[in-house]
Amino acid sequence: MKCERMNWDLLVRAVDKELSSSEAEWVPAHIAACPECRRECEAIENVSLRIEAAVNRSAVLENSADREFLVAHVTQQHRVKPIRHAPEKVMRRFGWGMAIAATLALGIIVAPRQKPPRTDGAPTEQAMGTVSNAIEVDGETFVALPYSNPDLPASAPRIVQMQVPLSSLADIGIALEPVANEVLNQDRTVLADVLLGADGQPLGVHVVSWE
């Protein structure tokens, strides 16, 4: 470098637009006015272009099967992704709406057998009326949620497997365990497949495991 006011570091960062705000106040103006610095910048840009050309013509293997594999993997993972690895994170992502939907269905299935009626038992009977409807998808039977219409075909349904905490049942007034065990079992969950319609609305639930 012949120019005494400039150094290579500043010139490279000027070319890369990585100058600090104080440097940006004088370096570009100096380069514009200094023929030597302009030549240096051109040399930097020239080397950079040569590197770019060499990088962009590096040999790479392209195969459309790779993308197809990734798409298949993503689809498969969405269907059977074992949320059991990190139930807390999944619950955050899925939101309480999903948890309540799954819990509701569980309540429909289990509550009539395990929970003694607290009032007149009529809600359970109503729920049982809904349970009698079922949705069949890919050989799997789902208990229809109260507002879903099992007579309508589920368009582009998806199945999401998730852990549903028993504690959420307490929030909606349905106990799956004897009252004395509720506190102890607040952290327990059950694994369920939740059938989702094209709009993301839960249509039905299939309890996978109940331990």
Added chain:
Amino acid sequence: MEQGRVLIFPAVPWKIESVENGSNDSRLLLDLYDREQTPLKRYLAMLGVDPETARDIVQESFLKLHEHLLGGGDQGNLRAWLYRVVHNSARNKQMSFGARNTGRIDDLTPAASPVAKDQSAEERLLEQEREQRVRAAMQKLSEAQRACLVLRTQGMKYREIAESLDLSVSTVGENVQRGLERLRELL
């Protein structure tokens, strides 16, 4: 009884964010794949990884990214995340990124690329030779210098390069400057 306890829940369809996010994750993943898989392979190629291994590493990295997204991982800078994973995966396969590699950069056949219509066969040959010289010269740089210069050609700012390589921004700047200086001497 008119209303059972279970029917107190909203009859209005719920917005199930999880599924929508899942779809978004998939779209994000595939968009990133379409945009970045070739640059990632080029990056590995410039670090001396043979094309077949580079293909495997990139594919594995996108599967890891899918896990990352499904697990609710940070979506802040997924491009830098990918380069970091690819870089570390290559390292884990005990590649030295240097002349000891089986896939030496100067052994690689340049990829077929669009050629200017008015470019003669002789000009194309000369261009390929020039590119080969650059690749050979880059092998004489340190791994960090090479990595920084390659990521710089992908349009990354120093901050993003730093994030990709787990370096400080100032170290990235030094690597870029020294790498360019050395290349200028060699070419």
